[in-house]
Amino acid sequence: MKNLFGSSRRRTGATLVARESLQRLSEQPEARPSAPAPRRRFGAFILLHLQVFVATLGQLSRTPIATLMTAAVIGIALALPAGLYAVLSPIQAHSTQWHDERQISVFLKPGISDAQAGALADRLRTLPGVSQVKLISRSQGLEEMRKQSGFAEALAMLDENPLPALLVVYPTPPPAGTSPAQAVTELLTTLRVLPEADAVQFDMQWLRRLEGILRVVERGVTLLAGLLALGVLLIVSNTLRLAILSRREEIEIIKLIGATDAFIRRPFLYLGLGYGLLGGVIAWALVMLALGLLRGPIEQLARLYSSDFQLIHLSLTGSLVLLSLGGALGLFGALLAVHRHLAAIEPM
Amino acid sequence: MIHFHQVSKRYPGGYEALNRLNFELQRGEMVFLTGHSGAGKSTVLKLITLLERASSGQIIVNGQNLSALGNRRIPYLRRSIGMVFQSHRLLNDHTVFDNVALPLVIAGLGAAEIGRRVRAALDKVGLLNKEKLYPLVLSGGEQQRVGIARAVVNKPPLLLADEPTGNLDPELSREIMKLFQQFNQFGVTVLIASHDVSLIESLSQRMLTLKNGRLTSDSKAHEESLRQQ
Numbered sequence: 210m211k212n213l214f215g216s217s218r219r220r221t222g223a224t225l226v227a228r229e230s231l232q233r234l235s236e237q238p239e240a241r242p243s244a245p246a247p248r249r250r251f252g253a254f255i256l257l258h259l260q261v262f263v264a265t266l267g268q269l270s271r272t273p274i275a276t277l278m279t280a281a282v283i284g285i286a287l288a289l290p291a292g293l294y295a296v297l298s299p300i301q302a303h304s305t306q307w308h309d310e311r312q313i314s315v316f317l318k319p320g321i322s323d324a325q326a327g328a329l330a331d332r333l334r335t336l337p338g339v340s341q342v343k344l345i346s347r348s349q350g351l352e353e354m355r356k357q358s359g360f361a362e363a364l365a366m367l368d369e370n371p372l373p374a375l376l377v378v379y380p381t382p383p384p385a386g387t388s389p390a391q392a393v394t395e396l397l398t399t400l401r402v403l404p405e406a407d408a409v410q411f412d413m414q415w416l417r418r419l420e421g422i423l424r425v426v427e428r429g430v431t432l433l434a435g436l437l438a439l440g441v442l443l444i445v446s447n448t449l450r451l452a453i454l455s456r457r458e459e460i461e462i463i464k465l466i467g468a469t470d471a472f473i474r475r476p477f478l479y480l481g482l483g484y485g486l487l488g489g490v491i492a493w494a495l496v497m498l499a500l501g502l503l504r505g506p507i508e509q510l511a512r513l514y515s516s517d518f519q520l521i522h523l524s525l526t527g528s529l530v531l532l533s534l535g536g537a538l539g540l541f542g543a544l545l546a547v548h549r550h551l552a553a554i555e556p557m
Numbered sequence: 558m559i560h561f562h563q564v565s566k567r568y569p570g571g572y573e574a575l576n577r578l579n580f581e582l583q584r585g586e587m588v589f590l591t592g593h594s595g596a597g598k599s600t601v602l603k604l605i606t607l608l609e610r611a612s613s614g615q616i617i618v619n620g621q622n623l624s625a626l627g628n629r630r631i632p633y634l635r636r637s638i639g640m641v642f643q644s645h646r647l648l649n650d651h652t653v654f655d656n657v658a659l660p661l662v663i664a665g666l667g668a669a670e671i672g673r674r675v676r677a678a679l680d681k682v683g684l685l686n687k688e689k690l691y692p693l694v695l696s697g698g699e700q701q702r703v704g705i706a707r708a709v710v711n712k713p714p715l716l717l718a719d720e721p722t723g724n725l726d727p728e729l730s731r732e733i734m735k736l737f738q739q740f741n742q743f744g745v746t747v748l749i750a751s752h753d754v755s756l757i758e759s760l761s762q763r764m765l766t767l768k769n770g771r772l773t774s775d776s777k778a779h780e781e782s783l784r785q786q
Contacts, residue, residue: 257665462646465606466707467636468663556608 265479283488288495290434445542485539564614587741592767598750639708643720654688698729
């Protein structure tokens with residue numbers, strides 16, 4: 210672990226320069242001001258940080274296996290909630306989309322002809338609280354079923370159309386301030402007593418249940434993410450604790466020589482940041498890989514539901530969030546370790 | 558340069574390392590601090606560098622009252638003091654060059670300036686040709702000279718050494734002491750804690766003797782009192 214503190218090693222014209230500066234060394238010692246050095250220029254400050262950052266990368270690359278193992282633990286811990294979010298968020302977006310299409314399906318009795326069904330549809334359109342009524346005739350229903358469900362052969366074997374006519378009733382959106390549930394309930398009672406109606410189905414029910422389930426799952430994922438973030442914090446903190454303790458001697462010596470706490474802290478904070486970022490990259494790769502493997506089956510599933518289900522993926526923003534979350538957790542874990550352990554190391 | 562006034566240091570448990578110690582070092586002086594082990598030599602050095610704080614009394618180093626110096630300012634105090642240790646305290650996984658460069662890196666100097674100063678310091682202790690080696694391949698005397706180069710590389714006005722010749726044979730010890738004398742001739746104030754009385758006496762410098770945390774003799778005061786008589 211050389212050059213952690215980024216000391217320079219350039220050597221040019223050694224002896225010549227040394228001769229010249231021997232003169233300088235022989236001069237009266239400078240009366241050094243004991244107050245903190247004057248504020249360095251911003252550029253020099255950036256350069257200093259850059260040096261430490263590069264030195265940290267060098268240090269991480271000198272022990273590739275150990276570095277990768279630590280980063281992989283962080284990566285796996287981050288990948289789990291990130292992957293779940295990536296799968297959950299499109300489902301949620303979809304369910305709210307369904308939510309807007311509140312519709313009541315009125316299945317008519319088998320004996321009702323398409324003409325009677327059309328007359329009923331016209332009548333229903335005049336009811337209060339109804340914005341639109343769509344008639345799906347028996348033959349239309351059969352046609353749709355043949356196209357979508359893959360039952361074409363089975364259907365062909367039937368002598369007659371087994372499907373009832375279907376009226377799809379769209380309630381008007383309730384005026385602001387009134388309970389939407391009540392208006393829909395009234396409409397439902399009206400529809401249920403229609404002599405032509407066989408069954409009235411309101412799809413909101415299962416959507417609500419789906420929403421409920423999604424809320425539970427989402428809360429669970431949030432809790433899981435919180436726990437795993439805590440885990441990442443502890444992993445980084447513990448790794449940094451070991452790094453600090455293994456350099457105890459070095460830290461004591463540079464404290465003796467007059468290093469400020471910030472100077473001593475800096476490489477360790479960058480180390481934590483490095484672990485976190487690397488963990489973020491690994492998490493990103495894992496999520497991408499998992500989503501890639503899931504894509505095929507999910508698309509098939511979506512096709513079965515005749516859904517234009519949006520492909521699940523990790524967006525650019527999502528990727529950046531994941532990466533910066535890793536970095537932030539690494540940095541914070543390092544801060545915890547540095548705060549606890551550096552202060553305890555005092556030269557004797 | 559260094560002023561101790563009624564300085565006491567008690568450790569938890571009641572052990573009294575220093576007992577109302579008074580002494581003064583002028584700028585440019587070279588002084589040996591001697592006494593048996595446990596007499597308080599190391600404690601004096603630790604108080605000067607604020608590795609420990611005095612229980613009572615006043616210490617002034619380079620014009621600064623140490624009891625008024627906050628912890629945040631301690632690094633800057635230490636940068637104005639070159640320190641040499643019996644056990645060298647070098648970073649064994651860094652080259653000689655990097656070891657000597659450390660105080661300059663800490664101070665935030667540029668690479669070119671660091672190179673110049675490190676080579677000047679290494680040249681001064683006669684190790685210019687060993688800058689690329691690691692401390693462990695050097696002899697004890699050479700390691701100590703690396704430690705000295707590190708202590709003087711940022712040209713501190715004050716140089717402290719704690720038993721710098723403790724592990725060296727008489728010949729090497731004499732060379733090391735000569736090195737300190739040279740720095741002293743360039744105007745550096747030097748305070749060396751050592752129990753090697755025979756070596757110190759041969760160098761005819763001012764000598765402070767401690768016993769049980771008290772000053773029992775000061776060769777300069779002794780000479781002055783002789784002169785007065």
